[in-house]
Amino acid sequence: xxxxxxxxxxxxxxxxxxxxxxxxxxxxxxxxxxxxxxxxxxxxxxxxxxxxxxxxxxxxxxxxxxxxxxxxxxxxxxxxxxxxxxxxxxxxxxxxxxxxxxxxxxxxxxxxxxxxxxxxxxxxxxxxxxxxxxxxxxxxxxxxxxxxxxxxxxxxxxxxxxxxxxxxxxxxxxxxxxxxxxxxxxxxxxxxxxxxxxxxxxxxxxxxxxxxxxxxxxxxxxxxxxxxxxxxxxxxxxxxxxxxxxxxxxxxxxxxxxxxxx
Amino acid sequence: xxxxxxxxxxxxxxxxxxxxxxxxxxxxxxxxxxxxxxxxxxxxxxxxxxxxxxxxxxxxxxxxxxxxxxxxxxxxxxxxxxxxxxxxxxxxxxxxxxxxxxxxxxxxxxxxxxxxxxxxxxxxxxxxxxxxxxxxxxxxxxxxxxxxxxxxxxxxxxxxxxxxxxxxxxxxxxxxxxxxxxxxxxxxxxxxxxxxxxxxxxxxxxxxxxxxxxxxxxxxxxxxxxxxxxxxxxxxxxxxxxxxxxxxxxxxxxxxxxxxxxxxxxxxxxxxxxxxxxxxxxxxxxxxxxxxxxxxxx
Amino acid sequence: xxxxxxxxxxxxxxxxxxxxxxxxxxxxxxxxxxxxxxxxxxxxxxxxxxxxxxxxxxxxxxxxxxxxxxxxxxxxxxxxxxxxxxxxxxxxxxxxxxxxxxxxxxxxxxxxxxxxxxxxxxxxxxxxxxxxxxxxxxxxxxxxxxxxxxxxxxxxxxxxxxxxxxxxxxxxxxxxxxxxxxxxxxxxxxxxxxxxxxxxxxxxxxxxxxxxxxxxxxxxxxxxxxxxxx
Numbered sequence: 001x002x003x004x005x006x007x008x009x010x011x012x013x014x015x016x017x018x019x020x021x022x023x024x025x026x027x028x029x030x031x032x033x034x035x036x037x038x039x040x041x042x043x044x045x046x047x048x049x050x051x052x053x054x055x056x057x058x059x060x061x062x063x064x065x066x067x068x069x070x071x072x073x074x075x076x077x078x079x080x081x082x083x084x085x086x087x088x089x090x091x092x093x094x095x096x097x098x099x100x101x102x103x104x105x106x107x108x109x110x111x112x113x114x115x116x117x118x119x120x121x122x123x124x125x126x127x128x129x130x131x132x133x134x135x136x137x138x139x140x141x142x143x144x145x146x147x148x149x150x151x152x153x154x155x156x157x158x159x160x161x162x163x164x165x166x167x168x169x170x171x172x173x174x175x176x177x178x179x180x181x182x183x184x185x186x187x188x189x190x191x192x193x194x195x196x197x198x199x200x201x202x203x204x205x206x207x208x209x210x211x212x213x214x215x216x217x218x219x220x221x222x223x224x225x226x227x228x229x230x231x232x233x234x235x236x237x238x239x240x241x242x243x244x245x246x247x248x249x250x251x252x253x254x255x256x257x258x259x260x261x262x
Numbered sequence: 263x264x265x266x267x268x269x270x271x272x273x274x275x276x277x278x279x280x281x282x283x284x285x286x287x288x289x290x291x292x293x294x295x296x297x298x299x300x301x302x303x304x305x306x307x308x309x310x311x312x313x314x315x316x317x318x319x320x321x322x323x324x325x326x327x328x329x330x331x332x333x334x335x336x337x338x339x340x341x342x343x344x345x346x347x348x349x350x351x352x353x354x355x356x357x358x359x360x361x362x363x364x365x366x367x368x369x370x371x372x373x374x375x376x377x378x379x380x381x382x383x384x385x386x387x388x389x390x391x392x393x394x395x396x397x398x399x400x401x402x403x404x405x406x407x408x409x410x411x412x413x414x415x416x417x418x419x420x421x422x423x424x425x426x427x428x429x430x431x432x433x434x435x436x437x438x439x440x441x442x443x444x445x446x447x448x449x450x451x452x453x454x455x456x457x458x459x460x461x462x463x464x465x466x467x468x469x470x471x472x473x474x475x476x477x478x479x480x481x482x483x484x485x486x487x488x489x490x491x492x493x494x495x496x497x498x499x500x501x502x503x504x505x506x507x508x509x510x511x512x513x514x515x516x517x518x519x520x521x522x523x524x525x526x527x528x529x530x531x532x533x534x535x536x537x538x539x540x541x542x543x544x545x546x547x548x549x550x551x552x553x554x555x556x557x558x559x560x
Numbered sequence: 561x562x563x564x565x566x567x568x569x570x571x572x573x574x575x576x577x578x579x580x581x582x583x584x585x586x587x588x589x590x591x592x593x594x595x596x597x598x599x600x601x602x603x604x605x606x607x608x609x610x611x612x613x614x615x616x617x618x619x620x621x622x623x624x625x626x627x628x629x630x631x632x633x634x635x636x637x638x639x640x641x642x643x644x645x646x647x648x649x650x651x652x653x654x655x656x657x658x659x660x661x662x663x664x665x666x667x668x669x670x671x672x673x674x675x676x677x678x679x680x681x682x683x684x685x686x687x688x689x690x691x692x693x694x695x696x697x698x699x700x701x702x703x704x705x706x707x708x709x710x711x712x713x714x715x716x717x718x719x720x721x722x723x724x725x726x727x728x729x730x731x732x733x734x735x736x737x738x739x740x741x742x743x744x745x746x747x748x749x750x751x752x753x754x755x756x757x758x759x760x761x762x763x764x765x766x767x768x769x770x771x772x773x774x775x776x777x778x779x780x781x782x783x784x785x786x787x788x789x790x
Binding site: 195 | 619
């Protein structure tokens with residue numbers, strides 16, 4: 001994995017607040033992410049991880065706080081102050097969003113090739129042959145047979161669907177990926193393969209990623225740094241192996257000690 | 263309410279109905295929607311579609327648009343699938359005759375207002391004509407994205423990648439773009455529009471047409487428009503360019519090779535013939551002396 | 561040249577899940593290792609040898625004191641460095657051969673071994689060539705190179721781990737029981753490799769229960785018993 005990081009962050013969040021009724025989903029959360037870096041956000045269900053991911057990616061508005069992103073043209077832009085058009089442009093070019101359930105991230109009634117090609121067409125690709133070649137290339141990158149390019153996602157296994165979702169997202173070579181439990185719901189054997197694939201892609205593309213997971217093994221293998229969330233607060237951050245091997249906060253210790261060692 | 267009647271029904275019309283059936287306030291509401299639609303070519307303008315004395319699917323959107331723009335000196339032509347004498351065309355024509363008493367015609371050239379279902383006449387339109395389309399489903403993105411909230415946002419953000427995904431799927435499954443009607447177009451370089459279920463054969467006629475083209479969807483309560491001389495581009499790929507249908511046959515009656523042909527089954531033995539879908543065009547050619555393989559000189 | 565300097569290093573484990581018990585391990589640790597030296601950490605089991613090694617690698621947090629490593633042209637205090645600086649130090653400056661191999665499934669042995677060199681910018685084929693030399697020297701049969709080491713025997717895994725540790729040239733190398741679970745032949749090879757690294761100028765810190773190996777490899781000892789916290 002890449003270990004040299006530039007001086008300036010790609011994404012920076014400051015004082016994020018979000019409540020749902022009486023539940024404090026994000027309580028004064030601040031974090032930063034550097035180009036090429038993978039940040040894991042761990043914590044149990046209901047700890048606010050997914051809410052935070054949705055706020056960071058501009059999908060929901062925080063009640064307070066600022067999320068800034070370093071746009072390609074240079075300079076930091078407030079993600080929530082951008083126009084809808086600009087944010088959508090980011091969403092289909094510079095950003096990727098990988099959902100836990102591939103059905104949320106795929107068009108189930110469109111072929112694998114159409115799914116992968118959609119972002120290309122959205123940014124103006126108008127040559128069928130080239131779109132198809134790129135789709136084949138990406139199917140192979142995610143270890144799918146090129147021969148399945150015209151098949152519908154519903155004919156694929158869960159692991160294949162997840163790989164297709166990843167290909168569909170990475171085809172425009174984004175700089176930042178948001179991943180919500182990318183290996184959740186997959187068989188253990190399939191998880192390992194996907195993890196390995198993700199790690200390779202992140203390294204090859206120089207992709208920065210924020211990976212929300214409750215699986216500490218996923219966090220260990222994918223992320224450079226970890227943020228541990230509990231009840232809407234980030235209780236501990238640091239180098240991934242340090243947080244997992246020498247956790248400081250009581251909650252992190254509980255989380256780590258609750259994992260069965262294989 | 264002091265509804266000032268802008269038009270007086272001609273003597274031939276039934277008394278008891280306001281001119282063109284709709285009340286004047288409703289016509290104004292529809293005209294406002296039409297003006298907005300003309301101002302934003304290709305954009306679907308919501309309007310308060312009224313109950314009409316005919317079922318949805320029979321052209322209630324087109325009828326309301328026609329009712330809002332028709333005047334007592336208009337000459338009306340109504341066609342369904344290119345033909346003036348099908349049930350739908352006949353009943354809509356008689357509806358307007360009864361409620362306005364306007365003159366009607368089957369000649370494209372003589373009409374000032376043409377209401378159509380599924381075709382654009384073969385005879386080129388002129389600047390003093392209005393073509394009104396009956397539209398069942400105005401949203402071109404519907405089949406790929408069923409959420410109206412999302413399709414409206416996609417239009418707003420000009421997020422039209424999905425439209426090409428549909429064409430991509432066509433080529434992937436059929437080797438070519440198999441969409442032959444309701445073929446999506448981009449209007450004035452901005453909005454992607456469904457040209458109603460007209461065959462793609464007619465798409466090129468919409469481009470830079472000197473006539474005003476109005477689209478009415480009654481059930482879906484939408485009106486949209488292509489102002490005269492507006493660019494209308496059929497979506498395609500560089501390596502799979504847009505093409506219109508072509509036939510190996512000429513019209514059996516008039517010998518035309520440049521018109522949209524309907525295939526007509528002649529008997530139980532599978533005998534068939536191809537004839538112009540535009541009945542007026544076919545008539546006009548035959549009157550001018552053109553004769554097809556199975557035609558007889560007039 | 562001094563490569564590694566620890567001053568006043570202390571470590572206490574707070575076990576919040578076990579009634580908040582506080583386990584002081586060591587305090588006031590000072591040590592210095594220079595180029596060409598190999599320091600053996602000694603003391604009874606539980607005295608904190610592995611803990612200290614892991615602190616030097618940034619794997620365990622150092623709450624008190626300074627852990628200075630010569631990183632490029634400057635001293636970097638790993639006890640207070642940003643995680644990015646720690647990762648960069650691990651890439652260029654400090655290698656660590658732990659007792660256990662921890663790798664992702666499905667990744668080939670050759671890729672695992674050559675990875676540190678590639679991370680330092682060595683071209684892929686050169687990194688692979690060097691990895692092959694190391695695997696050959698450590699007697700890992702060529703037939704296994706393309707397989708994941710997850711199913712290898714303990715001794716094989718340990719040798720893969722060693723090969724990985726020696727694949728890049730780290731100015732500082734930490735070795736946790738490098739000769740444990742090796743047969744005599746491989747043990748001798750590993751001893752030779754460590755001595756070569758030391759003579760080439762690396763600064764080494766190790767834990768060696770194998771007394772014979774320790775005698776051959778190390779230049780001085782540090783008994784952590786004296787720093788054991790009360």
